Amino acid sequence: MQTPSLSKRSFLKLSAAAGVAGAVGGMAAGPLRALAAGPEPRPGGQVIAGISQEPTVFNPLMPGSEYDQGIWWQVFSTLWYIDADGTIVPDLAAELPTVANGGLSADGRIWKVRLRKGITWHDGTPFTAHDVKYTLDLINNPDFKVRNRVGHSLLRNVTVTADDEIQWVLSEAFAPYMSVLSLTFIVPRHILGKADDPNTAPFNTAPVGTGPFRWGERRAGELVLLEKNPAYHGDGPYLDRVVFRYIPDQTMLYTQFRSGEIDYLGLSGLQPAFDVEARALPDRRIVAAPAPFVEHIALNHGFAPFADKAVRQALYLAMNRKARLEAIYHGRPIETESYVPHGHWAFDDGLPKHSHDPAAAKALLDKAGWLPGADGIRQKDGVRLAFTNSTSAGSQSREQAQQLLKQDWREIGVDMTIENMPGAVIWGEFWQKSQYQSVMVASNFLQGSDPDVTPRFSSKAIPAQGGSGLNTYQYRNPEVDGLLERGSREMDQAVRRKIYQRLQQIIREDLVFLPVSQSVIVEGVKAKLTGYRPNINASSNCWNMRHWFWAA
Numbered sequence: 001m002q003t004p005s006l007s008k009r010s011f012l013k014l015s016a017a018a019g020v021a022g023a024v025g026g027m028a029a030g031p032l033r034a035l036a037a038g039p040e041p042r043p044g045g046q047v048i049a050g051i052s053q054e055p056t057v058f059n060p061l062m063p064g065s066e067y068d069q070g071i072w073w074q075v076f077s078t079l080w081y082i083d084a085d086g087t088i089v090p091d092l093a094a095e096l097p098t099v100a101n102g103g104l105s106a107d108g109r110i111w112k113v114r115l116r117k118g119i120t121w122h123d124g125t126p127f128t129a130h131d132v133k134y135t136l137d138l139i140n141n142p143d144f145k146v147r148n149r150v151g152h153s154l155l156r157n158v159t160v161t162a163d164d165e166i167q168w169v170l171s172e173a174f175a176p177y178m179s180v181l182s183l184t185f186i187v188p189r190h191i192l193g194k195a196d197d198p199n200t201a202p203f204n205t206a207p208v209g210t211g212p213f214r215w216g217e218r219r220a221g222e223l224v225l226l227e228k229n230p231a232y233h234g235d236g237p238y239l240d241r242v243v244f245r246y247i248p249d250q251t252m253l254y255t256q257f258r259s260g261e262i263d264y265l266g267l268s269g270l271q272p273a274f275d276v277e278a279r280a281l282p283d284r285r286i287v288a289a290p291a292p293f294v295e296h297i298a299l300n301h302g303f304a305p306f307a308d309k310a311v312r313q314a315l316y317l318a319m320n321r322k323a324r325l326e327a328i329y330h331g332r333p334i335e336t337e338s339y340v341p342h343g344h345w346a347f348d349d350g351l352p353k354h355s356h357d358p359a360a361a362k363a364l365l366d367k368a369g370w371l372p373g374a375d376g377i378r379q380k381d382g383v384r385l386a387f388t389n390s391t392s393a394g395s396q397s398r399e400q401a402q403q404l405l406k407q408d409w410r411e412i413g414v415d416m417t418i419e420n421m422p423g424a425v426i427w428g429e430f431w432q433k434s435q436y437q438s439v440m441v442a443s444n445f446l447q448g449s450d451p452d453v454t455p456r457f458s459s460k461a462i463p464a465q466g467g468s469g470l471n472t473y474q475y476r477n478p479e480v481d482g483l484l485e486r487g488s489r490e491m492d493q494a495v496r497r498k499i500y501q502r503l504q505q506i507i508r509e510d511l512v513f514l515p516v517s518q519s520v521i522v523e524g525v526k527a528k529l530t531g532y533r534p535n536i537n538a539s540s541n542c543w544n545m546r547h548w549f550w551a552a
Contacts, residue, residue, distance in 0.1 A: 041549045046241040050262035053423030054246040059204040060185035070542040076185035076209035082537040108173040115164045119233045122214045129166040134189035151180040179448030212237035212546035238549035248394040269521040289534035293442035297514035302474040310368035312511040317361035333517030339445040346451040348501040378413040386415035391440040393420040434464035449537040
């Protein structure tokens with residue numbers, strides 16, 4: 001979504017208007033508007049959502065996946081969120097803070113947020129500004145295992161001025177903070193604040209929120225059931241309950257969607273092998289929509305061979321990427337060289353294009369001293385060029401992709417061993433603490449819809465080295481650190497675009513990871529299930545289940 005350059009003051013004033021997400025990095029989804037049209041909402045019934053990875057993290061401030069986020073959107077609320085049109089919509093906040101309404105200072109550092117009155121937690125306790133302060137303080141508690149502190153770490157003097165008003169000062173202007181807060185779920189002070197250790201509190205397995213659905217039960221390895229919150233402060237919910245059914249085998253997942261046992265097949269999406277048949281099913285809608293996820297091969301730079309740039313370059317040249325996307329995914333994904341989604345205002349379309357050139361890959365490795373051994377596998381200084389690659393077990397398309405990748409790399413004298421595991425295992429400490437060697441994964445690198453990637457690439461965001469963030473690649477680059485700092489402080493979008501395009505160029509040149517494609521997720525819903533609306537500004541299309549209902 002292209003928007004004009006903005007001065008600092010103009011940026012802050014614009015945050016009061018519809019379509020504000022364009023100013024902070026949003027992407028509109030105009031063509032999807034038609035999906036929201038339909039009959040008047042009818043209350044009642046339930047939805048069974050079929051997913052291929054099991055939600056296991058129910059405290060929304062802790063490290064979790066998009067499958068966990070599907071639960072968070074139902075149980076919890078944010079101060080505001082970004083909808084499918086790229087508009088920032090107040091939720092717990094009564095209005096967006098702006099310069100015009102006194103909620104923001106002209107320099108973007110002083111924030112005053114007014115909250116809605118009359119909101120209650122699921123246990124009936126009133127929601128107040130003290131809960132917001134507790135949440136922000138907990139995020140910055142060094143002993144708490146938080147998902148991300150970027151932006152929040154700049155908070156100073158967080159003060160409750162009334163039950164329905166809170167204010168704070170940022171130590172410096174931080175352009176992405178509006179977007180960061182759109183994905184910061186507020187937790188209850190009266191429950192977590194009494195816990196001996198928020199990291200292990202009972203709340204983390206039986207959460208209490210202010211969202212449209214209340215916690216029902218979890219049957220480990222099977223499902224999570226959520227019940228309607230009759231005291232919800234917003235529109236809806238119209239459904240009586242939502243069931244997230246975990247089915248790791250994606251053939252079985254599709255079979256249950258085809259038979260009607262599942263109402264919505266999402267998050268992992270419909271596997272390409274079932275695409276043609278699914279579109280012919282009666283009373284179903286199959287929706288393909290670009291997603292912010294970028295499929296890539298994550299490389300752990302703490303693993304010695306991957307610290308050699310020549311190895312990373314050779315692996316990329318040896319990948320027959322286009323053929324793999326055509327053969328397995330029928331060309332659905334969008335080939336990419338960047339972590340920023342196509343169509344985003346910060347996207348750099350001038351990055352070098354991938355080429356499949358095994359001969360060049362071999363020459364690079366020869367020059368770097370990685371020479372074939374007796375078994376054909378290259379080695380250098382006694383170290384074989386061999387490593388494991390992991391992904392979620394049960395993902396047939398990725399498992400097929402791994403087999404082709406293994407062949408590509410074997411051709412140049414590289415030995416890749418496949419070591420897959422359940423999603424709940426792989427995306428735990430194995431991923432978060434950089435215990436892997438390489439992983440096949442799709443990630444949303446944006447913060448809400450802002451292109452700031454400090455949590456992903458800052459040298460201070462490496463969890464395995466004591467940092468707070470998502471830099472599981474263990475990548476370090478002083479120039480990148482400097483650009484990230486500049487980009488987060490700059491309010492002029494034209495200047496920010498240049499900064500983030502330079503960042504994309506460095507990440508692509510260094511091949512921090514091996515980019516494959518931007519995801520186009522194909523999801524299935526029953527024809528009478530109304531309100532479902534893909535949202536490229538969220539990591540889960542379950543973001544608005546409160547608006548779903550069954551048409552007559």
